[in-house]
Amino acid sequence: MKKLISFLAINLVLIMISNLSAQQLERKDVPDKYKWDNTILYKNVDEWQNDRESIEKQLDKLKQFKGKLGENADNLYSALRLYMDITKSYYKLADYAGRLSDEDLRIGANQSLNQQQTTLGTKFGEASAYINPEILNLDSEKVRKFFEEKKELNEFKFFVNDILRLREHTLNASEEQILASAGMITSTPADVYGIFTNAEKPNPKVKLSTGEDVELTSSSYGKYRTVQNRADRELVMKSFFENYDKYKNTIGSNFAGKIRGDYFYAKNRKYNTVLESALNANMIPTSVYDNLIDQIHKNLPTLYRFLKLKTKMLGVDQLHYYDLYTPLVKSVDFKFTIEEGQKLILDVLKPMGSEYVNTVKKEFTERWNDYMPTTGKRSGAYSSGAAYDYHPFILMNWTDDYESVSTLIHETGHTMHSYFSNKYQPFVDSQYPIFVAEIASTVNETLLNNYMVQHAKSDDEKLYLLGSYLDNLRTTIFRQTSFAEFELDLHKLIEKGEPLTGESISKVYYDNVKKYYGNDEGVCTVDPYVAYEWAFIPHFVNSTYYVYQYATSLIYATAFAEKILKEGQPAVDKYYNILKGGSSDYPIELIKKAGIDPLSSEAFDLTIAKMNKVMDQMEEILNKKK
Ligand SMILES: [Zn+2]
Secondary structure, X not given: OHHHHHHHHHHOOOXXXXXXXXXXXXXXXXXXXXXXXXXXXXXXXXXXXXXXXXXXXXXXXXXXXXXXXXXXXXXXXXXXXXXXXXXXXXXXXXXXXXXXXXXXXXXXXXXXXXXXXXXXXXXXXXXXXXXXXXXXXXXXXXXXXXXXXXXXXXXXXXXXXXXXOOHHHOOOHHHHHHHHHHHHHHOHHHHHHHHXXXXXXXXXXXXXXXXXXXXXXXXXXXXXXXXXXXXXXXXXXXXXXXXXXXXXXXXXXHHHHXXXXXHXXXXXXXXXXXXXXXXXXXXXXXXXXXXXHHHHHHOHHHHHHHHHXXXXXXXXXXXXXXXXXXXXXXXXXXXXXXXXXXXXXXXXXXXXXXXHHHHHHHHHHOOOEEOOOEOOOOOOOEEEOOOOOOOOEEEOOOOOOHHHXXXXXXXXXXXXXXXXXXXXXXXXXXXXXXXXXXXXXXXXXXXXXXXXXXXXXXXXXXXXXXXXXXXXXXXXXXXHHHHHHHHHHHHHHHHOOOOOOXXXXXXXXXXXXXXXXXXXOOOEEOOHHHHHHHHHOOHHHHOOOOOHHHHXXXXXXXXXXXXXXXXXXXXXXXXXXXXXXXXXXOHHHXXXXXXXXXXXXXXXXXXXXXXXXXXXXXXXXXXXXX
16 A cells, blocks of 8 residues: 555645636636546546445455465465556546546535545555555565466566565564554654644744835745845844744754654664665665765855855845845746647657657647636646556646746646556556656756747846746755755764754754855855754654655756757657656666666766856856846
């Protein structure tokens, strides 16, 4: 079930889009060509209900194999065959219910379908819970024999070996039960953090130079830290973080509890460190994490160059941390209808070759996507590739702007990844892991940005595109790597048995940010209150060693895009090892086959070279403007 759960989570990557127009269309008034056609899955709800009932019956059959997987090769094969067939049917069922309910969240009948789907999922989880532990209990010699005896079992080889790989980190049944029930305790810090910071912690209030009184919630902080008036943005950031200073010991000891919880699981599962345990789920070597930090350290001077450029463009003497979110140039008001957006995307994706472009054409003409914002529709955007024998679906809320185009090309990346993996892999190996998921989407976004720069109609347009591109690299690569390093530092302290307090956490965080932003080199002044920024970032208490993947995905994606633009079809052919690869191999191996070694400096070198090239272009325009 590990795979099942992670799969559903990956494919619903939500992007929130605000400011939908107040007057919304009703779904019935939208032309069919802008709506997805989910009748390919089921013609109507009756068909869906029939399928649900037949899955229920299959679950009874699945239960009959309980305790019998080790008896002979036939049993193992039949149980796995049935398990995968049910999983595939269940995904289709869940996909339909999810898509239907997202069309209009106000329709009770569709919500009830979704609830029935969730209930079925829970039953499925219970009925199949014995599979992993029973496979783990088989001895290696027996498994080898089974595979020799029954050739059909080969389809499940990677799946079975991936379970067996975790044997040394799996405990006996009663110990596993204790670990599982500990979840009720170890989930507390995340709950406490959410309740305290969202509901009980008082928010600071400030008066801006405009006379406006503002209460600084997380979202209004996000908005007001970008203002043009420098004194205002300093006031906003200073007040916001100094407020966290007041509660740092409470939030800090709660956070320390979370990290001790991480270590509790890792230690009991016989890992030396939490990092080893977290990365082992997808067989990512810890050296990938260390390499990320080392490479980014080595390349901090390139970030400094960008920060100096920012200093110049903002016209300030000394850049401060509170200046970082202010836009460098006025944003450009691009307008795109859906048809214009589609046409642009097809042009942008030409370097991906004809198989890719032709499939995207199908996506656009065969009603895979649902475009219009309508009353009651789910907000944001996602791609869902759960229905293995069909095609993926994309939910959009198109608002005629550049954001809409870049969201569509991003989701199209996920859709092509799902489509090709479903097409070229057996079901059991079709579901790609998170470590590679955002590569497919981000390569497309990078190609879009390149194209837009090349076809820009004015220097201002170009400056805007280049500037926002670099800001994205700064926040996604450098900022997330500094987070990753912070997480690592704190876990190391706990693993050494050292105490962790709000005070010591703040010191680790502050030293880290000062290093990344070149405080001591005079590049960007990081004022002392920035030490408490960690307390505002929910990821730290809600996830473990997760955010580094934002950085690695963008670095690999930038490198792949550079290779594709430079080398053409041969680079595309290699890149297909990811797109068509699903989970047929571990993510690191897929990335290697696609042409980049995650343990080398190549992807970093290409990304940094690209950053410098973009800065050259910006400086050229700025010099011309002078
Ligand atoms: Zn995504």
